Amino acid sequence: MTHTVIARAPGKINCYFRVGPPREDGYHSVASLYLAVSLYEDVAATARSDQEIQVSLHPDSTVVSEPESFPLGPDNLVVKAAMALREHTGHYAGVDLCITKRVPIAGGMGGGSADAAATLVACNALWGTGLNREELARLGARLGADVPFALQGGAAVGLGVGDELAPLLLRTRTDWVLVPASYGLSTPRVYGMLDRLRAHEDVQTPTEVDPMMVGALLDGDLDALAPLLANDMTRAALALAPELGVVRDLGEAAGALHALVSGSGPTLALLARNEAHGAQIINQLSDEAGVATLQVHGPVSGAIILPAHPESL
Known part of the structure; x- marks a missing residue:
């Protein structure tokens, strides 16, 4: 009987995102407040008798308009995650990985990072490699700054490049309406635009998330929270896609x-x-306005293994 493990990981939103100047390594230091929300990626890992890693896209994927052009090769983060786990543990088994995508692609919600997190959890269980969450997070950080948070979930302050996480124990739920675009924005492209827009500004390296915003979120005080939500990337995203400003105004x-x-x-x-x-x-x-939307809430848990029949959830 073929053995399959299915793992699920959440997308995220950034309630707060301050970005420092470009560093010598090409990255940017950030101060972020991550919130995991109820929009999920699933990865089904099925054992193979050889050492191949094969990837497919589940037909229930809701955000892939052209499945035939979706990249499933070695650059996909699920392949990189499975490879990283094999190399770290020396367990060179093969696996078929089937992704169900629901988080907007290149949408700023960490869908690829959720795929990687789900793959690490699923393959760790499938192969019996026995890594704990901290070890998986260290592996995940090599794949992308958002992967450790997709493993952890909940809410967290992120410093460094976003991978230095300090969990926040939220007792209150927040509700959000997402407006996904019909196109994606490359993260490096948006960072590049931000650097150009701020070329003559005195940009400081952020060292903390606004304590007042954290307090308002912890207290569930939405009236205090709303004006403190902030994202430095907004101006760059609007410069690349001015229509976002129109949709933002419609939402408010x-x-x-x-x-x-x-x-x-x-x-x-x-x-x-x-x-x-x-x-x-x-x-x-x-x-x-005929605007397509999604309704979500947070915080939700990080990557988990699903029962054998997740459709019953």
Whole structure:
């Protein structure tokens, strides 16, 4: 009987994202507040009798408009994650990896990082390699700065390049309306635009997330939280895709407490008072502007192994 393990990992939004100047290594130091939200990527890992790593796309993937052109080769993060786990543990088994994609692609929500996190968890269980979460996170950090958070989930302050995580124990839920774009924005391209826009500015390296914003989030004080939500990448994303500003204004006109770009964009995250308020925002955006939306909440857990029949969840 073929053995399959299915793992699920969440996408994220950045409630706060400050970006420092470019470093000598080409990266940027950031101060971020990550929130894992209820939009998930699934990776099914099935044992093979050889040492090949093969990747496929599940037909239930909701964000892939042209499946035949979706990259499934060695540059896909699920392949890199499986390879990293094999090389680290010396367990050179083969695996078929089937991805169900629901997080907008190149949308600033860490969908690729969620794929990598789910792959690490699924293959670690499938192969019995026995790594704990801390070890998986260290492996994940080599693949991308957002991978450790996709493993951890919940909410966290991220410093360094975003991989130095300090968890926040949130007791209150926040509700959001996502407005995914019909296109993606390359993260390096958005960072490059930000650097050009700030070329003559005195940009400091961020050392902390605004304590007032953290306090408002911990207290569940949405009126205090809304004006403190911030993302330095917004100006760069708007420079590359000016229509995002129009959609942002539509979201706030529809009643969102605040609208901001998530990560490097172009997904917009609209803060709602609660689930019912989020539904009202969605109805107004749909009825008046024909804007496609998704309703999510956070925080949610990080990468987990699903029961054998996840459709029953």
